[in-house]
Amino acid sequence: MKLYNTLTRKKEEFVPLREGKVTMYVCGPTVYNLIHIGNARPMIVFDTARRYMEYKGYEVNYVSNFTDVDDKIIARSLEEGIPAEQVSARYIEECKKDMEAMNVRPATVHPQATQEIQGMIDMIRTLEEKGYAYNVNGTVYFRTRKFKEYGKLSHKNLDDLRSGNRALQVTGEDQKEDPLDFVLWKPKKEGEPSWQAPWSDGRPGWHIECSEMAKKYLGEEIDIHAGGEDLIFPHHENEIAQSECCNGKPFARYWLHNAFLNIDNRKMSKSLGNFFTVREIGEKYDLQVLRFFMLSAHYRSPLNFSAEIMESSRNALERILTAADRLRELEQSAAEESLLEQEKEKRQEMKSFREKFQEAMDDDLNTADAISAVFELVKFANTEAVPEGSREFAGILRKELEELCGILGLKTERKAEVLDEEIEEMIRQRQEARKARDFARADAIRNELLEKGILLEDTREGVKWKRA
């Protein structure tokens, strides 16, 4: 498969360091609040990448961190008058709930920064010993000038960066040797969480967290490092500097970055406050719809979120679920048991959809194109699986649909749900009215149910319902 590598700005054939195994690190959220739908994009996209690689037979060691020490968490803890670790513990739990609802699988490991402080201190010491770090009154900085390749990921010209940073230099960063130097360790302020270290009681800089956690759980050299495109600079650039200077070898071979999610064509940002949490969206839609929406565009294209597009996504996903429901019914009710002659040919024909799907996914995870292959399979199933056919054929199609959807992390089975006795009774009454050909009454009951959010469908197999 080919992946677009930010480092080389090219699509490259993916070859893991060790055959059959993939090590992958995805930068996770800072847990100071419920996650927003922008956070959800990398989670969904890279979870899909992981699922596809596993489908291809790779064993994927997938690590995604929680940043649980940070200014915003501290601010929140002061606001609520509770310890910072209570704030982060709460939002880690909430985040995991959202992930589950989006069908994002738990990572192999979800390390937390505060549990890995000693490793970070060790890394900083090594950097200091090698001359890549310096201590000024308890604050330790990374000496970017000493790392010749600094800027290779973001393809930045350091002189431009330095001139662009003039403003920073005059605002109290004058103790740095160079405006591009960044913090590895900072001393605590009153009331902040802190850890003992050779330079001061304090806490690590943001970038060193990921360098250390990737190293500890995946090794000094990893296959894939991923995250949002805004992390390219400075976060990932700094990770490269720290890791490569400390370990003396290349850090990540493939750098993957997802584009941003906009809201009604405007950038979403925490500081602007125009963001939706995943939780809020979950109140209006099944979060499978959000997942479908996220995968309907290529991960490197900007994606716009709006109510209209979510409606469209909901309906599109419904089409897939309806087809899956129908196949499951045919598996029970079709006339024949085993494959008919003409169905054997159809089974061969069916393989083209999977081929198209794989081709799309092999091409830098083109999920939009892969979804189109799923819809072609849906149409094929709706047309070719018939009550007069065999249960085996319906089953083959059902499994095919389930597997392709499964790679995308889309469940084809609806949540089992039991209706209120009152509603069941209304449905029964309507059936009686229909039997008596009292259609006025039948329609009245149907409309009443619709107002309660229950949509009825009369089929050959009897009356069915779903949420409107």
Next chain:
RNA sequence: GGCGUCGUAGCCAAGUGGUAAGGCAAUGGUCUGCAACACCAGUAUCCACCGGUUCAAAUCCGGUCGACGCCUCCA
């Protein structure tokens, strides 16, 4: 200012040199008591605009206009 991305039907979105996938919405039809689901049909002579290269371009090159991202915490 530096680096980079994008502009395809009402909406979303693939396609990146060989003559426009797929989905949503809308329309007509079949099915249905009526609906819903499903199926069938048609639906962009054309891919922001201008010019160039080529037998051939939405796809390559140059320019124009427009939208946007990073360079600062941010997925």
